[in-house]
Amino acid sequence: MSKTYRYSLLAVLIVIATILSACGAKPAAQPTGQFAVGIVLPTKDEPRWVQDETRFKDALKANGYDVQILFSQGDSAKEKANVEALISQGIKVLIITPQDAAAAAAAVEEARAAGVKVISYDRLVTNTNAVDFYVTFDSISVGKAQAQYLVDNATGTGNPLYLYAGAASDNNAFLFFEGAWDVLQPKIADGTFVIKNSSEAVGL
Structure with missing residues (x-):
């Protein structure tokens, strides 16, 4: 993993740990049927996002957090449905790389309304104030x-x-x-x- 990816992933993990600590959530000792962290990535057709899927899973599970990762496959409607599915599964933190920066606003606003903290990863979700953290490269x-x-x-x-x-x-x-x-x-x-x-x- 390159230094840039390593630093970005570390930043995400620090933010997640801070959020979950503030929420009083602790790493799960065993599967509970709910996921502390939900991640929505734009497509599984590009190696970069498949690599990120593996990195996120490994890093979060190593720190004791249940994680569910879904792909939007370049479809903003599917992206919104993915976010809604994760909300229904009780996530505390949503990490999202939007397929369409503006179109994703409605989805993250639903997450915010449900009390979920939102991290926009790599690409910023625009036209909304519902993003709590933005982690990206320069x-x-x-x-x-x-x-x-x-x-x-x-x-x-x-x-x-x-x-x-x-x-x-x-x-x-x-x-x-x-x-x-x-x-x-x-x-x-x-x-x-x-x-x-x-x-x-x-x-x-």
Whole structure:
């Protein structure tokens, strides 16, 4: 596991321990039919989230907490149903990586209304005040690092540059692009790079 993943997982565990301690919940000595922690991840079709499933299970069970992990498979309606199912199973903490940042707001508001603490993991659920904690990477710095790699490996001038910012439903896409643009824009202005796929971006 990379240091970045390790630190993010550690941060999540610290938050969970703090929440459950405040709630008076203790690690389960044996299965009770209820789950202290419910996790909703966006899809099982990408290795990254399958890896996170394993990491969360191992870390939480090692610390004595029952956990249920569900996948939304890129469907906001399924995501909401998953959250509702976890609420009905008595979770105290919900960890959610939203499929669609804005569409997930209704689901986390249901969790908040049920007294569940909400941790938005990696991607921020937007358009709501129902998120108690947000654990993520420094996405702007990640974008800057990606762009700096291009700058460091560019030679001469007129290097073709194709801009792709990611899904509009993913808040991280905007942050990655913000960081990358801070580094790339001066190099576009001085002719090191030439944008090839976006006439709108050429004038920025």
